[in-house]
Amino acid sequence: MKAKIVYASMTGNDEDMADILEEDLLDYGFEVDSSDVTFSDASDYLDSDLCIFITYTYGEGKMTDEIADFYDQLKTIDLTGKYFAVMGSGDKTYGEHFCENVFDFEKAFKELGASEITAPVTIENAPDDEAIDKIDTAAKEMADKLNG
Template structure:
């Protein structure tokens, strides 16, 4: 199975989250390859079975600048048959804007026709042990989905 995780980070929290998700896949003997948005195009994942997007949220709930091209390209992408999940670290300090980029990506990926079997994961700042159950559930659902 080809599993890819694509992340954006400024201060490292979403890199940690991407690694925590990859670690969870590893517990199921599944290798997930981690990429940064800057180094990838949507087309790089045409043959992936599972794609996970991990991103921070910036000013007033915006998606990461470095992922804008990727986000726009998803608009014309057919990922039907692919299993996708979205996760991200934000800061509850921002109130209603907490992790809004995760919701934006969820909506955008949904338009591709991808199968999204797991609820999006929203993490407060740096991932820690208290987040383990939600990450486990997320990965379990991605792996259990028909494909």
């Protein structure tokens, strides 16, 4: 199984999430390719079975330019037959906007025909032990569903 992880990280928190998930998926036998959103194209997902996007939500949910550009690219491809997962970080002081971009991408993947393999993983700020457990659990769920 091939997994493609694209992450957007301003402070390094989401890159850390991507690294944790990549290590988990490799342990489960996945072939994993990870890249920063600024060096990725949404069409990169077409060569993978599992499409993962990890993003931060800045402030009140407005996507930064690099995230918005990738989102616009994503909306142009057909992901029917693919699986997806979304993860990300945010700041709970923004209330209803906490991790809003994660849910924007979840909706987009569904609209593009992809099947959600695990519930979105959202964390506040940097991944602590509880957040790492959430990522590990999501990775196991992905492996269980895709590796039989």
